[in-house]
Amino acid sequence: MRLVLFGPPGAGKGTQGLRLARDMGIPQIVTGDMLREAVAQGTGMGRKAGQYMEAGKLVPDEVVIGLIEERITAPDAANGFLLDGFPRNVAQAEAMTAMLARHGVALDRVVFMDASRDKLVDRLSGRLICKTCGFVFHRHYSPPREEGWCDQCGGELYQRDDDREDVIAQRLLVYEQQTAPLLEYYSLQPSFRRVDADGDMEGVYARLKKAVEA
Numbered sequence: 001m002r003l004v005l006f007g008p009p010g011a012g013k014g015t016q017g018l019r020l021a022r023d024m025g026i027p028q029i030v031t032g033d034m035l036r037e038a039v040a041q042g043t044g045m046g047r048k049a050g051q052y053m054e055a056g057k058l059v060p061d062e063v064v065i066g067l068i069e070e071r072i073t074a075p076d077a078a079n080g081f082l083l084d085g086f087p088r089n090v091a092q093a094e095a096m097t098a099m100l101a102r103h104g105v106a107l108d109r110v111v112f113m114d115a116s117r118d119k120l121v122d123r124l125s126g127r128l129i130c131k132t133c134g135f136v137f138h139r140h141y142s143p144p145r146e147e148g149w150c151d152q153c154g155g156e157l158y159q160r161d162d163d164r165e166d167v168i169a170q171r172l173l174v175y176e177q178q179t180a181p182l183l184e185y186y187s188l189q190p191s192f193r194r195v196d197a198d199g200d201m202e203g204v205y206a207r208l209k210k211a212v213e214a
């Protein structure tokens with residue numbers, strides 16, 4: 001199954017996608033994580049991308065498209081993948097369609113995770129991430145057993161720089177202007193599904209699974 005999860009920041013793509021990809025036995029490919037990794041390693045690409053990420057803006061298409069083409073043609077993605085964070089605008093979606101066509105395949109599902117603005121801000125401002133393994137928690141909705149420390153690996157938890165209120169507002173604006181038009185691009189395609197992502201974790205997961213299987 002070749003699957004794209006898209007939706008506004010904070011909709012739950014990362015947390016729900018992790019569970020879904022594990023259930024389905026496919027790799028979860030998260031462009032935000034790949035870019036943060038490049039920033040942490042201080043590569044040339046990381047230094048370039050970091051400036052855009054800090055400001056809540058999209059990294060230039062050519063950087064991200066190159067990164068994704070390399071990743072989805074890796075051997076572990078040969079039988080499928082779950083993509084989170086890409087495509088993020090219509091140019092990226094067109095590049096993705098062309099890229100897959102060159103390999104003789106296409107997307108099986110494009111799932112739009114739809115959540116209200118209040119929920120998004122609440123989720124993003126309380127998000128906590130493990131410095132070591134990247135596992136995602138929430139201060140209130142999925143708190144770690146020990147405050148400040150990861151249940152999975154014992155690593156220290158931190159708040160992403162771009163999960164501060166001013167950058168959240170900018171990211172939501174970028175979403176509306178650049179990513180939301182993807183709805184029109186995908187919604188008439190047979191692979192398209194919309195999932196109500198406003199509810200609690202279990203409810204959203206059940207709806208997501210049903211949408212992917214239907």
Ligand code: ADP
Binds near residue numbers: 015138139
């Ligand atoms: P995205 O990848 O779409 O930006 P995440 O999966 O990182 O979003 O979720 C953002 C934050 O909201 C995380 O802290 C996560 O634990 C929390 N979260 C995700 N889904 C839900 C939900 N259905 N109810 C409450 N909190 C949620």
Ligand code: AMP
Binds near residue numbers: 060061064092162
């Ligand atoms: P995310 O983890 O999905 O919230 O992404 C964090 C940041 O990474 C975004 O605000 C962008 O700066 C950058 N980013 C992630 N995916 C993409 C993409 N497909 N295109 C451009 N920028 C991206």
